[in-house]
Amino acid sequence: MEVFKNVLCPFCGCCCDDLEVEVDSNKIINVKNACALGRGKFLSIGEHRLLKPLVKVDGELVETDLEKAVEKTVEMIKNSSYPVFYGFGCASCEAIKLCLEMADLSGGLADNISVVCHGPTILGLQDMGIPSATLGQIRHRADLIVYWGCNPVEAHPRHTIRYGPLSSGRFVTGRKSRRMVVIDVRKTPTATMADVFMQVKPNSDFEILTALRALVNDLDLEVEEVDGVPVAKLEELADMMINAKFGALFFGLGLTMSYGKEHNIEAAIALVRDLNKKTKFVMIPMRGHFNVTGANEVFTWQTGYPFCVDFSMGYPRYNPGETSAVDVIARGECDLLFIIGADPCSHLPHYIVERLKNVKLVVLDPSITPTVKMADVAIPVAYVGIEASGTAYRMDGVPLQLRKVVDPPPGILSDVDVLNRIVRRLK
Amino acid sequence: MKIYQITPAYDFKLPIVADIAKPELFEEKQLSEVLNVEVYEGNRRKRFGELFKVKEAGEAEETTLEFIGDFSKVRRIGRRMSRGIIRVKGTAGIAFGEAMKGGRIIIEGLAGPWLGAKMRGGSIEVYGDAEGFLGGAYRGENIGMRGGSIVVHGKAGWNVGYKMKNGLIVVESDIGGFPGVHMSGGTVYVKGGCGRGAGAFMKNGRIIILGYIPSILASFSFEEIRASIRVEAERLKGRFYTFVGDLSEKGSGRLFVNADSNRHLSFYEQLIEEL
Numbered sequence: 001m002e003v004f005k006n007v008l009c010p011f012c013g014c015c016c017d018d019l020e021v022e023v024d025s026n027k028i029i030n031v032k033n034a035c036a037l038g039r040g041k042f043l044s045i046g047e048h049r050l051l052k053p054l055v056k057v058d059g060e061l062v063e064t065d066l067e068k069a070v071e072k073t074v075e076m077i078k079n080s081s082y083p084v085f086y087g088f089g090c091a092s093c094e095a096i097k098l099c100l101e102m103a104d105l106s107g108g109l110a111d112n113i114s115v116v117c118h119g120p121t122i123l124g125l126q127d128m129g130i131p132s133a134t135l136g137q138i139r140h141r142a143d144l145i146v147y148w149g150c151n152p153v154e155a156h157p158r159h160t161i162r163y164g165p166l167s168s169g170r171f172v173t174g175r176k177s178r179r180m181v182v183i184d185v186r187k188t189p190t191a192t193m194a195d196v197f198m199q200v201k202p203n204s205d206f207e208i209l210t211a212l213r214a215l216v217n218d219l220d221l222e223v224e225e226v227d228g229v230p231v232a233k234l235e236e237l238a239d240m241m242i243n244a245k246f247g248a249l250f251f252g253l254g255l256t257m258s259y260g261k262e263h264n265i266e267a268a269i270a271l272v273r274d275l276n277k278k279t280k281f282v283m284i285p286m287r288g289h290f291n292v293t294g295a296n297e298v299f300t301w302q303t304g305y306p307f308c309v310d311f312s313m314g315y316p317r318y319n320p321g322e323t324s325a326v327d328v329i330a331r332g333e334c335d336l337l338f339i340i341g342a343d344p345c346s347h348l349p350h351y352i353v354e355r356l357k358n359v360k361l362v363v364l365d366p367s368i369t370p371t372v373k374m375a376d377v378a379i380p381v382a383y384v385g386i387e388a389s390g391t392a393y394r395m396d397g398v399p400l401q402l403r404k405v406v407d408p409p410p411g412i413l414s415d416v417d418v419l420n421r422i423v424r425r426l427k
Numbered sequence: 428m429k430i431y432q433i434t435p436a437y438d439f440k441l442p443i444v445a446d447i448a449k450p451e452l453f454e455e456k457q458l459s460e461v462l463n464v465e466v467y468e469g470n471r472r473k474r475f476g477e478l479f480k481v482k483e484a485g486e487a488e489e490t491t492l493e494f495i496g497d498f499s500k501v502r503r504i505g506r507r508m509s510r511g512i513i514r515v516k517g518t519a520g521i522a523f524g525e526a527m528k529g530g531r532i533i534i535e536g537l538a539g540p541w542l543g544a545k546m547r548g549g550s551i552e553v554y555g556d557a558e559g560f561l562g563g564a565y566r567g568e569n570i571g572m573r574g575g576s577i578v579v580h581g582k583a584g585w586n587v588g589y590k591m592k593n594g595l596i597v598v599e600s601d602i603g604g605f606p607g608v609h610m611s612g613g614t615v616y617v618k619g620g621c622g623r624g625a626g627a628f629m630k631n632g633r634i635i636i637l638g639y640i641p642s643i644l645a646s647f648s649f650e651e652i653r654a655s656i657r658v659e660a661e662r663l664k665g666r667f668y669t670f671v672g673d674l675s676e677k678g679s680g681r682l683f684v685n686a687d688s689n690r691h692l693s694f695y696e697q698l699i700e701e702l
Contacts, residue, residue, distance in 0.1 A: 082441050082469035107470025126567045127609075206624055211645035213675045221645050222698060263605055263627055270628075270675065312470040313444065320566050321540060321559075322502070322521050333442050333500065335469075 004405045009038040010385025012156050013287030013395035021405045035157035048367045050380040069379050073362050074425040080336035083108035086325045087342030089289030091415055092390025096298040098419035105426045109310045111325035112295035113342050120256040121285045122306050124265025131272050133282040135396045140169035144244035146181040149254020150286045153189040201227050203259035209267035212238055216274045242278045249283040287395040294393035329355050336360045345370035364415055381415040388414035430491040432484040439500040441469035446503035450490040450511025524551055548575045556581035562596050563589030588615040607634040616658050629673050629680035637685045647672030649695045656683050668695055
């Protein structure tokens with residue numbers, strides 16, 4: 001039996017890098033230090049596995065070999081007048097770079113899954129900047145942690161233990177020396193851990209943030225409550241934030257995808273910016289997939305834009321709403337969708353999935369997903385971070401190395417190898 | 428000057444970028460040359476004449492382009508136009524009249540998002556509804572509309588007047604949330620109601636809402652009740668709650684809200700009594 005130490009978890013944006021994976025005869029038999037989600041991923045890689053490339057013939061998916069699947073993919077991309085390359089949340093940075101090259105060569109549109117999660121965060125920070133820090137800094141220094149519109153206990157299970165209120169830092173140790181605030185529309189398991197839980201009405205986040213900001217800026221509010229929250233309670237929270245030595249705000253889709261979207265994030269950034277006039281405060285988005293942050297990073301260094309990049313006119317153009325994959329699919333404007341590291345048929349709204357019936361679909365995925373079942377070409381790839389190495393970015397923007405701990409099933413290549421074959425033929 | 432009628436050669440499915448389609452092009456080039464100008468359909472370069480049927484349809488005082496049909500897939504028509512008239516009888520696509528400097532655009536139908544984005548002069552009139560970012564800026568840019576006027580006789584979407592610096596936007600029916608967000612000048616005048624977040628981050632300018640507004644942001648301060656407001660040549664009479672903001676941005680913009688349509692805001696009148 002071989003034990004791999006300090007393995008990076010390829011599940012959520014926390015990218016926990018202290019996993020111990022026990023492997024016997026190329027089979028993972030145990031995973032230590034991981035949460036239930038991460039452990040589940042390592043131990044279930046053999047389930048629902050896509051083992052052979054598939055090509056649709058007369059409406060039925062039939063097995064084929066890799067060369068033919070690649071050839072068919074290249075032909076479809078070359079014949080496409082507006083291909084969309086989408087996904088990347090569960091792909092390595094190296095694979096994302098190759099996909100951007102494909103989008104550039106084929107005059108397509110490249111977009112990552114942040115368009116349906118933290119896209120508004122990106123739009124907000126482009127307007128306002130973001131006062132941020134690494135998770136390590138927060139672990140060692142933060143004495144106030146605010147979770148807004150997120151539920152890490154269920155979605156990022158080790159966040160509170162490794163970086164949040166339960167973590168033990170160098171200067172601030174343990175739960176007793178930190179205060180924890182949760183702001184959400186319902187009492188989540190995370191909220192039950194909090195010192196202060198502020199329940200807000202759905203879609204009232206912008207008003208609450210604006211009121212908090214006004215209080216931090218010593219403005220008098222002319223109302224007694226803001227969307228059902230008494231001003232006295234907001235004053236208490238504002239005082240708690242101002243009096244913190246080092247505060248950290250973590251926010252999730254409850255903020256990015258509720259009424260106001262990017263304006264909520266702008267208001268949150270402005271609040272943190274104003275708090276920094278009085279104390280030290282930082283903020284970090286709770287990114288979902290393990291490398292969606294990496295997708296934004298690679299997109300930015302390759303094209304200048306973090307998502308929604310359109311190469312159709314020969315140079316990168318960016319206008320979320322116009323050049324975002326979801327809107328393009330919803331308007332029925334693309335004729336080919338190339339998906340890697342995502343499962344849009346499970347995650348996108350039904351009316352958009354309906355649109356996929358009218359476009360050619362190429363999917364690179366390790367397992368048989370609903371998207372694979374709709375595909376015209378499906379190519380199996382290795383699980384990045386388990387069967388293939390690569391680079392991923394943690395939610396705070398720190399790059400980390402994904403490790404290979406077992407070999408993929410026979411005949412299955414990493415996504416980088418498959419993409420390299422496609423790119424070579426496209427050239 | 429000539430009138431040109433332009434119709435789609437077929438039903439478009441892919442996005443088309445036709446930013447060269449403006450009156451100046453038709454004044455400066457022969458029709459045969461115009462038909463050979465390249466535009467993009469998806470990632471393919473095509474001739475203007477392959478995508479559109481163009482015919483001369485009489486004389487007018489100014490060069491007039493009449494777009495007849497569904498142009499919802501065609502983007503940036505009238506970009507940077509400075510003179511002449513564009514009339515749409517049908518649906519206008521994304522960013523129609525982007526950064527226009529002069530001339531007139533009349534849309535008899537629906538208009539897509541970013542209508543009159545970054546506009547500097549001229550006028551746009553829509554006899555139908557318009558989508559979001561009316562007269563707004565693009566994402567990541569600092570300034571939206573800088574001059575001219577947009578009148579929408581129907582509804583409009585979110586973020587009307589996004590980052591607007593000058594000019595006038597009039598919407599005769601309801602609009603979505605966040606009108607005048609990041610506004611630094613100009614006037615947004617809405618005869619219907621609006622969603623939440625009016626005037627967020629605004630530094631200057633005026634927003635007038637005659638219909639229902641769900642709430643006023645806490646960073647706005649009640650100033651007074653006015654009996655009338657002037658918008659261009661028109662004087663609006665009634666009772667208008669006047670708010671100043673966004674104070675968190677050290678802004679001094681004005682938000683005027685019709686008192687009769689917003690009885691739920693009547694508690695602000697107590698502030699007057701207290702003062």
